[in-house]
Amino acid sequence: MVQDSSSQAAFKQYFAQQLAQTLGQALPQQELDRCFKGIKILEPRAGKGFWQAGNGNVGLYIVMAGKVRLLDHNNNLLTSLEASSTFGELTLFPEESFQPYTARASVKLKVCYLAGELLQPLLRNYPSIRDHLHRQAVLRDLFLLCRRNGFFENLPREGLLKTLSLLKPYTLEVGTLPDSLLNNQKLWLLGHGELLHGSGKTLNAGSIYTPSQLKEGNSWQVRMPTKLYSLSNADSKIALLHLPQLSELIESDATPLPNDQPMPALAKTLSAVAPAQPPPQRKPKPKTRRVYFPNPTVKVSHWWQQVTQSYPFFAQQSSSDCGAACLVMIGRYWGRRFSVNRLRDVANVDRNGTSLRGLAAAAESIGFSTRPVKASLDRLATEKLPAIAHWEGRHYIVVYKVTRDRVIVGDPAIGQKTFNHSDFKANWTGYALLLQPTAMLKEAKEASVAFWQFFELMKPHGLVLFEVLIASILVQIFGLVTPLFTQLLLDRVIVQGSTLTLNAVGLGLLLFGLFQIAMTGLRQYLLDHTAKKVDLALIVGFIRHTFRLPLNFFESRFVGDIVSRVQENQKIQSFLTGEAISILLDLLTVFIYVSLMFWYSWKLAALVLLIVPPFFLLALIATPFLRRISREIFDALVNQESYLIETLTGINTIKSMAVEQTVRWHWEELLNKSIKISFSGQIISNQLQIFSNTIETVATTTLLWYGAWLVIQNQLTIGQLVAFDMLLNNVIAPFQRITVLWNQLQEVLIAVERINDVLDAEPEEDLQQQSRQSLPQLRGHIRFEQVTFRYHPQSDINVLENLSFEVKPGQMVALVGRSGSGKTTISKLVLGLYIPTDGKVLIDGQDITSLSLRSLREQIGVVNQDTFLFGKTIRENIAMGYPSVVV
Structure with missing residues (x-):
């Protein structure tokens, strides 16, 4: 595969910067080259849960673009990560008992995955890198623990992280709590274990407490091996600079703050004294071999294509698929076989086709760098081909070669054709999309032959x-x-x-x-x-x-x-x-x-x-x-x-x-x-x-x-x-x-x-990727939290934007607005027919993306504006869901 050396060098430099920030130090060139060769670029679709602690791959994920959401075991949003953020550090330390979480893709997500096999030599050879990643894993664990407490739920992320970095860990065995933890301390956070006060007060995992309130007269007992994080009086002054809202807690005389959702005690003990040992080597899971059709157009065959004037061709499946089919042809030219259906989705193809912008987004998702141009045929001949040309104002074709008197194109509707310059100019609108392969092209997922x-x-x-x-x-x-x-x-x-x-x-x-x-x-x-x-x-x-x-x-x-x-x-x-x-x-x-x-x-x-x-x-x-x-x-x-x-x-x-x-x-x-x-x-x-x-x-x-x-x-x-x-x-x-x-x-x-x-289209409820809960008897409590929706992530138009409202059980609400204002869209979001681009839709307090849509829709009555009646009796249409019911 011929690669644009400048784009590859730029990406490698960007990757090196991100990796140095992630590991806490720059790597030698040899180690950097090894990591660069082994990275994988993932682009899960919006709304898809693609990683889960304990069940996901061991390794580190770096967010390159877009946004990823971290959710707890109940699918409640803990935080959102943007570009340059990382997650997955906890998988590198299996001997630790960190809080589990899952990752769900949001808008235009692109993450870089470094497998555990790549990172293990770094952890062994560079103790500073190991310590840095371990601190990051502990800090993330504390952050997620705090997010489950009502007081910390909406505090600024950066300020909270800086504050948590000031906490000192203490490993406590069964017995009396040392007096040193009662003096000059402002805040306690229990990672796991249990503390019992003489007054009968019990602190469990996830509890946050100010010890000054009960240090007089009675003592604290450690009921089981406990991990305690404490903020000293001296560090509390720095913490208040990072997080002024903390003053409401550490300077008040209020009673202790219990966690809204107490965490169960964890069995393993975290050791703050003993140096952490390298995690045991895990055998990679055997990969299922996929059968592929023979690849007819790898890079070494370009010279043969030039001689025979025969280039890759892929026929469109419908008139609207011409753009996606063009990308498939160009992918085959560079030796890659992509799924036209996946490209169709990424390019936002509808019944009218797609735009150059949509094609550019799809091309970049599989590893091409793109540049839309409006040019003359002479200018196009000087560019690196193949390229995609806009044809007859409503169609796309692939331009493979421009000679002195001919233009060779691949038309997804009719096959390979040759035009003279005048005929080509008469049908070409002058717009084209130039594509050049990058290092990420070889990592893009290919289509399997079904x-x-x-x-x-x-x-x-x-x-x-x-x-x-x-x-x-x-x-x-x-x-x-x-x-x-x-x-x-x-x-x-x-x-x-x-x-x-x-x-x-x-x-x-x-x-x-x-x-x-x-x-x-x-x-x-x-x-x-x-x-x-x-x-x-x-x-x-x-x-x-x-x-x-x-x-x-x-x-x-x-x-x-x-x-x-x-x-x-x-x-x-x-x-x-x-x-x-x-x-x-x-x-x-x-x-x-x-x-x-x-x-x-x-x-x-x-x-x-x-x-x-x-x-x-x-x-x-x-x-x-x-x-x-x-x-x-x-x-x-x-x-x-x-x-x-x-x-x-x-x-x-x-x-x-x-x-x-x-x-x-x-x-x-x-x-x-x-x-x-x-x-x-x-x-x-x-x-x-x-x-x-x-x-x-x-x-x-x-x-x-x-x-x-x-x-x-x-x-x-x-x-x-x-x-x-x-x-x-x-x-x-x-x-x-x-x-x-x-x-x-x-x-x-x-x-x-x-x-x-x-x-190849993904089901509405992909139970293999994420199990869904059946909804018990519906009460009818609906809440929209900062919901934004657009029909495709690449679209510039939001049908709904930052919409928040609540409908209580038994309440009657009418939505009034002009045509196209989003009334029907709201009803479809409630039914789970659409997934929010951002924000959450809660039904009886549960995120709709974690619910069984069948159990939800079975309990909702809907009369659409364009109701369809089957060729049956009125009774049979009404009782379609329950044929045996008496109407």
Whole structure:
């Protein structure tokens, strides 16, 4: 991968500064290079919990951009971290008992992850770095402990951290509390353990207390090993400078402040005296190997692309996906295979497409540096290509090369094309997005190929498929009987004139033929039975996943696009349980036929093997044409069906405006285009079949010709020649069907691309990433805390901004405002259909992002402004959630 050395150097310098700030000192160049090579850049989507203490990766996280929220075990917000902040230090010290917390991504988050394996040598070789990180872990632990106390909840973060750094730790064993902790002390904070006062007052983990109030007359007892942090009188003066609000606590005569949410006593004791030992080496978790398609365009192939003028191409899945498809093509040019669906989300693609700004954000998220320009073609030719060009005012294409008289582009709608300068200028708006790879490109997550995952559906039917294999082998073995018996008839029975032998051979042919028919029928029945089960699993699983997707997935796509993807499952099922298995089984038994052919004549058998490569060569040559026409057929069919669905859905508007004829004409144009493309596809398929038949005819004729010559030379009998010819058909047929299978495979690969648009989308409730609580009986207490919402993190427009209000149970509230002011958006936030960009939505005191949305929505009645009624009775529509209820 060719990298922009200046951008890489700038990033490395920035990383070195951040790492020095994190570790408390600068590293030698050798150590810095080692860390730089091992870093990972993570960009979790907004609202996603991506790390949890105890369950997350061991290592250190540095916030490079955006914001991350730290939450407690009840998903209450503890604090928010911005650029240059760190978290995860506690994982480097597993012998300590720190407070657990989770990290959730906020807006435009980008974090740098340094694995524990990278940091362990630094902790061993640089005690100062180890001490610094340990202090940071302890300070973070105290900070989170204070955030759970009502008094410290809203105090400034920086002032509180500086104050906590002044606390001195004391490790206390069971017994009487030393007098030194009662004198000249202003504040106590219990990390863990328990203290008992003579008056009966008990302090538990998380308690904050001013000891001067009860130091007279009675003593304190340490009930269990305890960790106590204390602020001395001298340090309290400095603390008041950092945190003036502390005066309300340490200078008051009020009673002690208990924690609002007491922490349970922790079992392990923190030692402030003994030096901390290096944490034990943890074995890395085994990584699941992902299967990827072969990478056709790595960086070393750029010279070959220049010679052949053939560049990476990726077809758009819908008309709005052209920008994301362009990024996929450029990624493949630099040797990376990215998911178009992920890029679609990051680029804020809706039904109208995306903007250059959205494309720039998506490109930077995968490791490109971007620069939007408005330039002339001559200026564009001097820039490093490929680049993305704005085309015809509503489309995006990739510009691969500009020569003296030509421009080579990749159009995600139609494929690679070459324009002369005048034609290109006539369609180009002059706007372009220049992209250059950076060091982060190789760390960006690539797309896995989901096609092979569909074979997982075959595993539950392994026994049936084994029976199919046995039946296939028997069919092929009994298929040998006919050639052998035919040879026997011609070479012996007819020559000897034996009627008895003729009757025996004829009866044998009949019996074996009937048995072969029975085995073939049984094999087909088992395949059909498996096909129906696989079809059911595919469709049901696809629909189940679709229903679990968030609302914005459906709002950014046309209904026809989603319906067409449901239909694509049928192609995958037919391929898995149809021709693919049949041809595979036939190819496995071809070895039996070829072995018998060599027994007859090695010369003829060798000639047969020379026939096989042309079939494979034909399939490879036809691949680009088949893929292109398959995509065009799919796109044309989807456009036609989507428009028809929209037409029938909006028939009220169409009739009101009296535009039936105009709409029908447009649909007929789409239908004619679909039929023409399908006809072109059929022509290509027929031509492929003609070439295949030609190869078969030439091969058969040549073999018979040469075989007859061998008979004349007495090197082969007539019976052996006829038997060889019968075997030849069984050998050539599977290879001839490969061309048909290859055509189907191209269609299936296109179908998989379309289906992945749905399967790659993350569910509304990702229970694998975060468990959610079922909501008990709903009381109806709603509270918005500084809620900001926009439809996409890259958008400049906030639909709601810093909105705070409270609705108490039983209270009736009306929202009044102009159209577009956010009334419907608020209702969707309450239902969890949208996730706040910032702030919290609380239902009965619980953050809605931690609740089971199903349990929430089941207890809320909603009447939308555009209520949809199913084709059932009124009663059935009302009682849809509870069909058995009496209405």
